[in-house]
Amino acid sequence: MDIREESLQKHYEWNGKIEVISRAKIESSKDLSLAYTPGVAEPCLVIQKDYEKSFELTRRNNLVAVVTDGTAVLGLGDIGPEAGMPVMEGKCALFKTFADVDAFPICVRSKDVDEIVKTIYLISGSFGGINLEDISAPRCFEIERKLKELCDIPVFHDDQHGTAIVVAAALLNALKVVKKNINEIKTVISGAGSAGIAIAKHLLNLGLKNVILVDRVGIICEGEGNLNSEKQYMATITNRNHLKGSLADALKGADVFIGVSAPNIVSEEMVKSMNTDPIVFAMSNPNPEIMPDLAKKAGARVIGTGRSDFPNQINNVLAFPGIFRGALDCRAKEINEEMKVAASYAIANLVSDEELTEEYILPTALDKRIGGVVSKAVIEAAVKTGASRVVK
Numbered sequence: 001m002d003i004r005e006e007s008l009q010k011h012y013e014w015n016g017k018i019e020v021i022s023r024a025k026i027e028s029s030k031d032l033s034l035a036y037t038p039g040v041a042e043p044c045l046v047i048q049k050d051y052e053k054s055f056e057l058t059r060r061n062n063l064v065a066v067v068t069d070g071t072a073v074l075g076l077g078d079i080g081p082e083a084g085m086p087v088m089e090g091k092c093a094l095f096k097t098f099a100d101v102d103a104f105p106i107c108v109r110s111k112d113v114d115e116i117v118k119t120i121y122l123i124s125g126s127f128g129g130i131n132l133e134d135i136s137a138p139r140c141f142e143i144e145r146k147l148k149e150l151c152d153i154p155v156f157h158d159d160q161h162g163t164a165i166v167v168a169a170a171l172l173n174a175l176k177v178v179k180k181n182i183n184e185i186k187t188v189i190s191g192a193g194s195a196g197i198a199i200a201k202h203l204l205n206l207g208l209k210n211v212i213l214v215d216r217v218g219i220i221c222e223g224e225g226n227l228n229s230e231k232q233y234m235a236t237i238t239n240r241n242h243l244k245g246s247l248a249d250a251l252k253g254a255d256v257f258i259g260v261s262a263p264n265i266v267s268e269e270m271v272k273s274m275n276t277d278p279i280v281f282a283m284s285n286p287n288p289e290i291m292p293d294l295a296k297k298a299g300a301r302v303i304g305t306g307r308s309d310f311p312n313q314i315n316n317v318l319a320f321p322g323i324f325r326g327a328l329d330c331r332a333k334e335i336n337e338e339m340k341v342a343a344s345y346a347i348a349n350l351v352s353d354e355e356l357t358e359e360y361i362l363p364t365a366l367d368k369r370i371g372g373v374v375s376k377a378v379i380e381a382a383v384k385t386g387a388s389r390v391v392k
């Protein structure tokens with residue numbers, strides 16, 4: 001069997017990847033009275049008087065809702081909320097495995113922005129954080145923005161920010177390998193959806209000056225009339241030389257290529273046209289924008305993909321479990337830009353200068369240090385910026 005056939009068989013065996021386990025033992029009449037009626041009335045009344053006590057007297061202090069509408073599931077596209085459930089369950093399993101965060105999948109049967117926002121807001125009192133997942137652009141931007149305004153708990157779209165945080169960590173270390181500075185390089189991002197736009201914004205926060213976004217039509221440039229609102233905004237903070245043309249035009253003289261777009265759209269000739277010692281992060285899944293062997297043959301110095309069967313896998317699991325662990329532990333009001341930057345540096349710093357090579361720029365997804373290190377960095381940034389409600 002190949003991995004897909006084996007995975008399908010395992011899913012039939014698992015019959016779901018997560019389950020609810022009681023933390024309270026109910027083995028006697030007294031146990032029943034303590035966990036349920038009449039004793040349970042007391043914590044209810046305490047929470048009625050002080051909303052914040054809900055984080056101490058219930059599991060919401062450790063519970064994250066993993067929410068999708070099923071419109072952008074992995075590389076499968078709009079397959080519907082129920083079809084997205086296996087991915088959401090998998091995400092919940094990763095939360096538990098890598099950061100001991102309890103997470104629950106919520107699959108919403110709607111494509112209406114306001115309806116989705118209202119649904120999530122109305123159930124947000126049961127959770128300590130909201131992780132948005134696999135929601136198509138540009139709706140995902142509006143959904144996240146509106147939820148952040150309404151909710152008093154962190155709202156985090158992992159396809160945007162988790163991806164950006166790990167890409168940035170990989171880039172910080174790749175730049176060490178090629179001995180280049182982030183504020184002096186030219187970077188091209190192929191894909192101007194949720195991930196591409198978030199990566200661009202995050203790298204700008206880290207000091208990148210020259211970044212060009214490319215979508216299916218070509219280079220995104222200020223003044224073009226066919227851009228949605230998000231792309232229009234990005235056009236005002238990227239491509240400040242107002243370059244026009246195709247992906248091939250953008251890549252000429254570039255130091256870095258970051259792909260979150262489509263398979264096999266980058267040729268060897270395009271890589272050869274880049275600057276010396278180019279960095280190529282071709283992350284389209286399952287097939288990257290250019291295969292690593294071809295990129296290497298064309299002169300790429302450091303290569304990363306989204307796949308686990310090549311070196312330098314750029315995987316969101318390096319970020320989101322530890323980020324939520326930290327946000328929950330300090331009861332953060334939000335996950336702000338400073339917390340994201342801190343997470344990127346924390347991940348990057350797990351690879352020491354002695355360990356750093358062209359084929360080892362990131363810790364592996366199974367590195368048990370990651371959750372704790374990222375969590376600590378996120379808490380420190382939350383405290384420093386006033387996002388923390390509980391200083392630990």
